[in-house]
Amino acid sequence: MKYQDCAEALQADNGPDARVGDAVRLATANINPATGLASDYLNHFNEAIMLLEMLPSCPDCRDDFLGWRPMSYREHFEASGFKGRALAIATYDAADPNLRGRLDTLAGIMTAVLEVTRASMGTGMPEASAVALAERAAALLRPLVARAGAVINGEAVADNEEPVTPQAVVDGLMKI
Numbered sequence: 757m758k759y760q761d762c763a764e765a766l767q768a769d770n771g772p773d774a775r776v777g778d779a780v781r782l783a784t785a786n787i788n789p790a791t792g793l794a795s796d797y798l799n800h801f802n803e804a805i806m807l808l809e810m811l812p813s814c815p816d817c818r819d820d821f822l823g824w825r826p827m828s829y830r831e832h833f834e835a836s837g838f839k840g841r842a843l844a845i846a847t848y849d850a851a852d853p854n855l856r857g858r859l860d861t862l863a864g865i866m867t868a869v870l871e872v873t874r875a876s877m878g879t880g881m882p883e884a885s886a887v888a889l890a891e892r893a894a895a896l897l898r899p900l901v902a903r904a905g906a907v908i909n910g911e912a913v914a915d916n917e918e919p920v921t922p923q924a925v926v927d928g929l930m931k932i
Contacts, residue, residue, distance in 0.1 A: 782847065785840025791855050792847035793908040794840070798901055800832050801866050805897050808873070808890040815883055821890075822878055826867040829859070855907060862904040869893055869900075 779789035787794045807821040829848055833841040848856065873893040877886050 782843070785843050787840060787844055787847055788909055790910040791908060792851035793855065793859060794833075794838075794844040794848075795905055795908045796836070796838050796844070797829050797832050797859075797863075798904055798908070800827055801863075801870075801897065801901055801904075804870050805894050805901070808894040808897075811890040812887045818877060818886060822874055824870065824874065826871065829863065855910075859904055859907045862900055862907065866897055866900050866904070869896055 782789040782792070785794070786796060804821065804824045807817045807824065810817045811821065827835065830845055833844045833848075838844060870893070873889055876889055881889070
C-alpha cells in the first residue's frame with residue numbers, strides 16, 4: 757500500500773468526527789492510534805524467544821529455532837494473516853520517522869542477537885552450550901522486546917537510558 761493510499765484510507769471519513777473514527781479503526785486493528793505502529797510485529801520476535809526458552813526441556817526445538825528467519829516490519833505484515841495488515845503497513849509508512857527509526861533500530865538489534873545465536877547453534881554446538889546460549893539470548897531479548905513495545909505504545913523513554921547498539925548486545929551475548 758502506498759502512502760497516498762494510506763492518506764486516502766485515513767481521510768475517507770472527513771466528517772466532524774473523522775479523527776475519532778480513525779482512532780477507533782486503528783485501535784480495532786490493534787494499531788496504536790497515537791504512533792501508527794502495531795505490536796503484532798513483536799510476535800515475530802516472541803516466537804523466537806519462546807523457542808529459545810523451550811530449548812532446555814525440548815531439544816527438538818533447536819531445529820525450529822534454526823528455521824526462524826528475520827523479517828522487517830513490512831515483511832512481517834505482508835506474510836501474516838493479520839486482519840489489518842494493509843492498514844498496519846500504511847500507518848507504519850506514515851508514522852513519525854523518529855518512532856519508526858527507534859523501532860527499526862530495536863528490531864535490528866534483536867535480529868542481530870537471533871542471527872548470531874542461530875549461526876552459533878547451527879555449527880554443531882554441544883547441547884549444554886546451546887542451552888546456555890539460548891538462555892542468555894532470551895534474557896537479552898526480553899528487555900529489548902519490552903522497549904520495542906514501549907515505542908509502539910508511545911511510552912516515554914527515560915533520558916538516562918543507555919543507547920544500545922547491535923554490536924554491544926552481541927558482544928554481551930557471546931560473553932558466556
